[in-house]
Amino acid sequence: MKTSADEQELERRFQQRIEDEQKIEPKDWMPAAYRKNLIRQISQHAHSEVIGMQPEGNFLTRAPSLRRKAVLLSKIQDEAGHGLYLYSAAETLGTPRSELIAALQAGEAKYASIFNYPTQTWGDVGAIGWLVDGAAIVNQISLQRTSYGPYARGMVRICKEESFHQRQGYEIMIALAHGSAEQREMAQDSLNRFYWPALMMFGPHDRESAHSARSMQWKIKRETNDDLRQKFIDQTVPQIAFLGLEHPDSGIRWNEERQHYDHGEIDWNEFYAVINGNGHCNRQRMEHHIRAHEEGAWVRDAIAAHREKRGGRKQQVA
Amino acid sequence: MNDDDSKQATLAYALRLGDDSLVLGQRISEWVSNAPFLEEDIACGNVALDYIGRARLYYGYAAELAADGRDEDDFAYLRSAREFRNYLIYELPRGDFAFTQVRQLLVDLFNTGYLAALAGSRDATLAAIAAKAIKETRYHLRRSREWVLRLGDGTGESHRRTQKALDDLWGYTHELFEPDALELRLAAAGTGVDTAALKPEWKRALAAVLNEATLSLPADDWAVRGGRTGYHTENLGHLLTQLQSIHRAYPGCRW
Numbered sequence: 385m386k387t388s389a390d391e392q393e394l395e396r397r398f399q400q401r402i403e404d405e406q407k408i409e410p411k412d413w414m415p416a417a418y419r420k421n422l423i424r425q426i427s428q429h430a431h432s433e434v435i436g437m438q439p440e441g442n443f444l445t446r447a448p449s450l451r452r453k454a455v456l457l458s459k460i461q462d463e464a465g466h467g468l469y470l471y472s473a474a475e476t477l478g479t480p481r482s483e484l485i486a487a488l489q490a491g492e493a494k495y496a497s498i499f500n501y502p503t504q505t506w507g508d509v510g511a512i513g514w515l516v517d518g519a520a521i522v523n524q525i526s527l528q529r530t531s532y533g534p535y536a537r538g539m540v541r542i543c544k545e546e547s548f549h550q551r552q553g554y555e556i557m558i559a560l561a562h563g564s565a566e567q568r569e570m571a572q573d574s575l576n577r578f579y580w581p582a583l584m585m586f587g588p589h590d591r592e593s594a595h596s597a598r599s600m601q602w603k604i605k606r607e608t609n610d611d612l613r614q615k616f617i618d619q620t621v622p623q624i625a626f627l628g629l630e631h632p633d634s635g636i637r638w639n640e641e642r643q644h645y646d647h648g649e650i651d652w653n654e655f656y657a658v659i660n661g662n663g664h665c666n667r668q669r670m671e672h673h674i675r676a677h678e679e680g681a682w683v684r685d686a687i688a689a690h691r692e693k694r695g696g697r698k699q700q701v702a
Numbered sequence: 703m704n705d706d707d708s709k710q711a712t713l714a715y716a717l718r719l720g721d722d723s724l725v726l727g728q729r730i731s732e733w734v735s736n737a738p739f740l741e742e743d744i745a746c747g748n749v750a751l752d753y754i755g756r757a758r759l760y761y762g763y764a765a766e767l768a769a770d771g772r773d774e775d776d777f778a779y780l781r782s783a784r785e786f787r788n789y790l791i792y793e794l795p796r797g798d799f800a801f802t803q804v805r806q807l808l809v810d811l812f813n814t815g816y817l818a819a820l821a822g823s824r825d826a827t828l829a830a831i832a833a834k835a836i837k838e839t840r841y842h843l844r845r846s847r848e849w850v851l852r853l854g855d856g857t858g859e860s861h862r863r864t865q866k867a868l869d870d871l872w873g874y875t876h877e878l879f880e881p882d883a884l885e886l887r888l889a890a891a892g893t894g895v896d897t898a899a900l901k902p903e904w905k906r907a908l909a910a911v912l913n914e915a916t917l918s919l920p921a922d923d924w925a926v927r928g929g930r931t932g933y934h935t936e937n938l939g940h941l942l943t944q945l946q947s948i949h950r951a952y953p954g955c956r957w
Contacts, residue, residue: 434740437734437735437743438735441734441735443948444731444732444734445728445731445732445944445945446944446945446947446948447948448779448948448949448952448955448957449775449779449949449957450724450754450757450758450761450774450775450778451758451957452957453731453754454751454754454755454758457731457734457747457750457751457754458747458751460734460735460747461734461743461744461747461748461751464734464740464743464744464747465744467740468740468741468744471740506948506957556957559956559957563955563956563957564952564954564955566952566955567952567955672735672736676735676736676737676738677738679736679738679798679799680737680738680739680742680799681738682857682859682860682863683738683739683799683853683860684738684739685856685857685859685860686852686853686856686857686859686860687852687856689856689857689860690851690852690853690855690856693855693856
C-alpha cells in the first residue's frame with residue numbers, strides 16, 4: 385500500500401517530467417485529477433467533432449454544386465474520423481467510448497457550444513469551415529504540444545486535416561464574395577452571425593475559466609484562452625478584408641504598441657445563455673444524437689449476436 | 703447508326719448512369735450523422751462520396767458529348783424528375799439500416815457484373831470510368847455482404863427487418879435486367895452492357911449470400927418498372943426538390 389509520502393514523491397516526479405517536456409503515456413503514473421481533467425477535455429473535444437457533423441450535415445443534401453457536395457462529404461467524414469481518434473485517445477485513460485457517449489447523452493459531458501447555432505444558409509457552411517474550423521486550428525496547434533502523448537499525436541494529424549477544412553470554408557466564402565449581389569449578402573450575413581460565436585469558442589477570459597490554471601500547470605493547455613483568441617482575431621482581419629466584406633466588430637483597431645488588434649467586447653451573456661441550454665439548437669442536437677443512437681441499437685445487438693453465433697459455430701467445427 | 707446518332711445515344715446512356723449514381727449517392731449521404739455508430743457515419747459518407755464522384759464523371763462525359771455549354775451541374779440540378787432516368791431502386795427512401803444494406807447488396811452485385819462488362823466497352827471514356835468504379839464497387843460489396851450476413855443471421859429482430867427489406871425491394875430488381883432498345887443497340891455496338899445477360903450470375907451470387915444469411919429469396923410475384931423511361935415513384939420528386947433547391951433558388955450563380 386502506498387503512503388501519502390510515496391504519492392507526493394510520485395506527484396513530484398510527474399510534475400518534473402512535465403517541466404522537462406516529456407510526454408505522459410497511458411501506462412505512466414499520473415495524478416487522478418490529471419486523468420480526470422484529460423478525460424473531460426478529450427471527450428468534450430470528441431463530442432464536438434461528432435455533434436459538429438449535424439450543422440454541416442444540414443446542407444449535405446442541398447449543396448449547390450456536385451463539387452461542393454463531394455467536398456462537404458469528405459469534410460464531414462474527416463470530422464467523424466477526428467471523433468474516432470479522440471474517443472480512442474480518451475479510452476487510453478481507461479474510459480470506454482460507450483461511457484463517454486452515455487455521459488454526453490445524459491448532459492454530463494459538454495461539446496463545443498458553437499454547434500448549437502443553426503446553419504441557415506449555404507454561406508453558413510463556408511463560415512463554419514473558415515471561422516469555426518479556423519478557431520479550432522488555433523487552439524489545436526497549441527495542443528500538439530500538450531503533455532499527454534496520445535492526445536498530442538492525435539492533434540498533429542487532426543491539424544493537417546483541419547487546415548484543409550478551413551481552406552474549404554474560405555473558398556466557399558471567396559466564391560460567394562465574388563458572386564452575385566445576393567451571394568455577397570449571404571457571405572456577409574454568415575460572417576456576421578458566426579464571427580462572435582467563433583470568438584467565444586476560446587472560452588471565457590482566463591480569469592474566469594474554471595479549468596485554466598490547473599491545465600496550464602500540467603501543460604494540458606499550453607496557451608491561455610485570451611492569447612489564443614487574440615491570435616485568431618489578428619489572423620482573421622486580413623481574411624475579411626481580402627473578401628471585401630465588412631468586419632462585424634466596429635471596435636477593431638490595430639494597436640501599434642501591442643502589435644495586436646484591439647477589439648470590441650464579446651457578449652458573454654449570450655455565451656453563457658447558449659452553454660446553459662438556450663441556444664437555438666441545443667435540444668435538437670442532443671435529440672438527433674440520441675435518436676440515431678437508439679435507432680441503431682438493434683443493429684449493434686445484431687452484430688453482437690452474430691459474432692456470438694459465428695464464434696459458437698467455429699467452436700463446433702473445431 | 704451514324705456518328706451523330708451514336709453520340710446522342712452515348713450521351714443518353716451516360717446520363718442514365720450519372721442519374722443512377724447521383725440519386726443513390728444522395729440517398730446514402732442521408733445516413734451521415736444518423737448511422738448506428740460513428741464508424742458507419744464514416745463508411746456511409748465514403749460510399750456516398752464514391753457515387754457522387756461517379757455521377758460527376760458520367761455527367762462530365764455527357765457534357766463533353768453534348769458540347770452545348772452545359773456542365774455536370776446543369777444535368778444534376780436543372781432537370782426535372784421526369785427527365786431523370788435512374789432505376790427506381792435507387793430513389794427509394796433510405797429506410798432502416800437493413801433496407802439500406804440490402805439495397806446495397808442487390809445493386810453492388812448488379813454493378814459488379816455491370817462495371818466489369820462496361821470496363822471492356824469500345825468507348826474509352828466509359829471503359830475508364832467503369833475501371834475506376836469497379837474497384838469501389840468490389841469494396842462496397844464486401845461491406846454490404848458482411849452487413850447482410852450479420853443482420854440476417856443476427857437477432858430475431860434484425861432477421862425480420864432484413865427479410866422484410868428484401869421482400870420490399872425485390873419487385874424493383876427486375877427492371878435492372880430489362881435493357882431497352884437504346885441499351886441493346888449500344889450493347890450490340892460494343893459500347894454498352896446487355897444487362898439481361900448479367901441476371902443468372904447475379905441471382906446465383908445473391909442466393910449464396912442469402913443462404914448464408916439465413917434469408918429466403920422472395921418469389922417473383924410482383925415487379926415495378928419505369929426508371930429508364932422517366933416514370934418514377936413519388937420519392938424522386940422530393941429527393942430532387944431537396945438536392946436542387948439552393949442551386950435553383952439562385953439561377954446562374956457559381957458556387
